Structures are given as C-alpha cells and as structure tokens.
Amino acid sequence: MREQGSVFMPRFDSSGLVTAVAIDRTSGRLxxxxxxxxxxxxxxxxxxFAHFWSRSRGRLWMKGESSxxxxxxxxxxxxxxxxxxxxxxxxxxxxxxxxxxxCFYRRIAADGxxxxxxxx
Numbered sequence: 001m002r003e004q005g006s007v008f009m010p011r012f013d014s015s016g017l018v019t020a021v022a023i024d025r026t027s028g029r030l031x032x033x034x035x036x037x038x039x040x041x042x043x044x045x046x047x048x049f050a051h052f053w054s055r056s057r058g059r060l061w062m063k064g065e066s067s068x069x070x071x072x073x074x075x076x077x078x079x080x081x082x083x084x085x086x087x088x089x090x091x092x093x094x095x096x097x098x099x100x101x102x103c104f105y106r107r108i109a110a111d112g113x114x115x116x117x118x119x120x
Contacts, residue, residue: 003080010041011083017053020085022063022095025074031095032103034063036085048073050087069093 002009010018017035024031034052036044039060043051050063050071064070071089078085096103106114 002082008078009082010038010078010085011081012037013083015055017055018083018085020052020087022050022071022087022089022091025088025090029102030104031071031089031091031101032063041085044073044076044087050089063095064092067093067097069095071095 001007002011012018016037018037018041019033020036021033022031023029035055036051037053037060040051040053043060043062047062050073051060052063053059054061062070070092071087072092073087073089075088076085077088091101094101096105098105102118105116105118107117109115
C-alpha cells in the first residue's frame with residue numbers, strides 16, 4: 001500500500017521527521033536538504049511556500065522568513081517508501097544561509113580539504 005498505492009502516508013522517523021530536498025525548477029540543481037514534520041508538510045501544501053522543521057531551533061519555520069529568499073513550491077514528490085520528499089521549487093534568491101545559490105557549494109578534495117565549486 002505505502003510503496004505502490006495512491007495514498008500519501010509519510011513514514012516519519014522516531015523524531016517525527018522526513019528528509020526533504022529542494023530542487024530548482026529550471027536548472028534541476030539540488031538547492032538544500034532539510035526536514036519536515038506533519039505540520040511543515042501541511043503548511044507547505046496550504047501556502048505553496050516551503051516550511052521545514054528546524055532541529056537546531058526546535059520549531060517550524062518558513063524558508064526565507066527573515067531573508068526573503070523563499071522557496072515557492074511547484075510540486076512535491078515522495079520516494080517509494082515515503083520517508084523522503086523532493087520539492088521542486090522556484091527560489092527567490094540564494095537557498096543557503098551563507099548566500100550561496102545552493103547549500104552544496106563545496107566538494108571534498110583528494111587531500112580531504114573542502115573546495116568551492118560552481119559559481120557560488
């Protein structure tokens with residue numbers, strides 16, 4: 001039922017969360033990874049803007065609520081066992097709090113150090 005059915009039944013972890021990634025609608029680029037609880041999913045679906053559960057702050061938050069760099073959600077997809085979500089979004093500015101376009105702006109080099117990649 002969960003893996004091939006048509007009923008949305010998120011499989012939350014022991015903390016009541018599912019992993020969510022935001023993908024840029026135009027480029028297909030992975031912008032960020034966050035977590036959503038049932039309230040975050042409901043608020044996202046109600047408003048059309050990405051809401052997440054902040055594990056560090058211990059509260060629900062809308063992406064861009066202070067910066068204005070909101071993520072307008074175009075589509076939400078769920079993986080096969082419903083424990084992860086993919087949000088296709090239009091970003092109103094950088095997705096990362098460091099002001100990089102994506103939170104994934106560094107790679108691990110052969111020597112183990114981090115180096116910036118792309119045009120972030």
